[in-house]
Amino acid sequence: MRFSLFIHMERWDESLTHEEHWKNLVELVQLAEEGGFGTVWIGEHHSMEYTASPSPMPQLAYLAAKTSRIRLGAGTIIAPFWTPIRAAGETALLDVISGGRAEIGIARGAYQFEFDRLGGGMPGEEGGRYLRELVPAVRKLWEGDYAHDGELWQFPVSTSVPKPASHRTPPIWVAARSPETHDFAVAHGCNVQVTPLMKGDEEVRDLKEKFDAAVAAHPEVESRPEIMVLRHTFVHPADEPEGWRPAAEAINRFYRTFSAWAFGKKAPVDGFLEPTPEERFAERPEFAPEAIHRNAMIGTPEEVTARICEYERMGYDEYAFWTDNSLSHEEKKRSLQLFIDEVVPRFV
Numbered sequence: 025m026r027f028s029l030f031i032h033m034e035r036w037d038e039s040l041t042h043e044e045h046w047k048n049l050v051e052l053v054q055l056a057e058e059g060g061f062g063t064v065w066i067g068e069h070h071s072m073e074y075t076a077s078p079s080p081m082p083q084l085a086y087l088a089a090k091t092s093r094i095r096l097g098a099g100t101i102i103a104p105f106w107t108p109i110r111a112a113g114e115t116a117l118l119d120v121i122s123g124g125r126a127e128i129g130i131a132r133g134a135y136q137f138e139f140d141r142l143g144g145g146m147p148g149e150e151g152g153r154y155l156r157e158l159v160p161a162v163r164k165l166w167e168g169d170y171a172h173d174g175e176l177w178q179f180p181v182s183t184s185v186p187k188p189a190s191h192r193t194p195p196i197w198v199a200a201r202s203p204e205t206h207d208f209a210v211a212h213g214c215n216v217q218v219t220p221l222m223k224g225d226e227e228v229r230d231l232k233e234k235f236d237a238a239v240a241a242h243p244e245v246e247s248r249p250e251i252m253v254l255r256h257t258f259v260h261p262a263d264e265p266e267g268w269r270p271a272a273e274a275i276n277r278f279y280r281t282f283s284a285w286a287f288g289k290k291a292p293v294d295g296f297l298e299p300t301p302e303e304r305f306a307e308r309p310e311f312a313p314e315a316i317h318r319n320a321m322i323g324t325p326e327e328v329t330a331r332i333c334e335y336e337r338m339g340y341d342e343y344a345f346w347t348d349n350s351l352s353h354e355e356k357k358r359s360l361q362l363f364i365d366e367v368v369p370r371f372v
Contacts, residue, residue: 025335027060027342027344028343029061029360030099031064033075052353059364064094065097066098067100067129068098080097084118084122094125096118096125097126104132104139108172109184122189132199156208161177165182165184199217206234213245213249218252219253228253228340231253236339253344256320257345259328260323270351271317275316280311281298332367
C-alpha cells in the first residue's frame with residue numbers, strides 16, 4: 025500500500041491570510057514527503073474559500089522546487105474547463121519542471137455552481153462528455169503531431185509543447201464512481217481515483233468491485249491500471265478516548281458546507297458560504313458525529329492501521345490521506361505526524 029496526501033488551502037474565515045494558509049500547506053507536504061508519502065494531490069475548485077484552488081498547476085510547480093521525491097498530482101483538473109492543447113501543454117510543463125514527477129487526474133466536475141460560472145451554465149452531468157474526449161486527446165498531443173475533430177473540440181495539427189519529461193507519458197487518473205466511468209478509465213489504460221465520501225466501508229468495497237468488473241471486461245489492456253481510495257483521515261493518540269470527536273465534528277462542518285455549495289440557494293459573500301444548519305440534517309443519520317467516526321478514517325493508530333489493512337486486502341494500491349476537514353493547521357499536523365510515526369511503518 026502506497027500513501028499520498030490530498031490537500032487544499034482550506035480557509036473558513038479571515039483569521040488567516042492566503043499566504044499563511046499556503047505556508048501551512050507547504051509544511052504539511054514537506055512533512056508527508058519526509059514521512060514516506062509517495063504523492064501529493066491538489067485539485068481544482070473555483071471561487072470557494074473552503075477549497076481555495078483555482079488551478080493545481082502553479083501550486084504543484086512551486087512544490088516541485090520545495091521537494092525532491094514526492095510525486096505531484098493534479099487531483100483533479102475539471103475537464104470541461106480546459107481544452108486538450110492547454111491541458112497537454114500545462115501538465116507536460118509540470119512534468120518537466122518536476123523532473124518527471126507529474127501525475128494527472130481528470131474529473132468531470134462536481135459543483136453546478138462552477139458550471140454556471142465557467143461552463144456557460146451547462147448542466148454538470150454533461151461534464152462526462154468532456155472527460156471522455158479530453159483524455160485520449162491529451163495522450164495523442166503528448167505523443168506528437170495530432171489533429172482533432174471531436175464533438176466538443178476541433179483543431180488542426182498541433183502538439184504538446186513542451187513534451188513530458190523524457191518523452192514519457194505521465195500516469196493519468198480518472199475520478200470514477202459509476203460503472204461506466206470505471207469502464208472508460210480502464211479501457212483507456214487510466215488509473216482510477218475513488219472516494220466513498222460520507223459512506224462506510226461497504227462503499228469502499230462496492231467501488232472496488234466496479235473497478236474489478238471493468239478490469240475483467242478489458243483483458244486487452246496489457247498493464248492493469250491502479251486504484252486509489254481517498255478518505256478524510258484523522259489519527260488521535262490511544263490515550264485520548266474522545267480524541268475522535270473534534271475530527272468528526274469538523275468533518276460534519278465540511279460536509280454541511282459542501283451541501284451549501286452543492287445544493288444551497290444562498291449566494292456566497294466574497295467566496296464564503298456558511299454551512300447548512302445542522303437541524304436540516306436531523307433525518308440524515310450519516311451526518312451524526314458518531315456515524316462520521318465510523319465511516320471516515322478516524323481513530324487511534326491501531327484502529328486506522330486495521331482498516332487500511334482491509335483496504336489493502338481488497339486490492340487497493342494507494343491510500344490518500346485527505347486533510348480537508350475544517351480543523352486547525354496544528355491539529356492536522358499532529359494527526360499527520362502520528363500517522364507517519366505509527367501507521368506508515370506497518371506497511372513498509
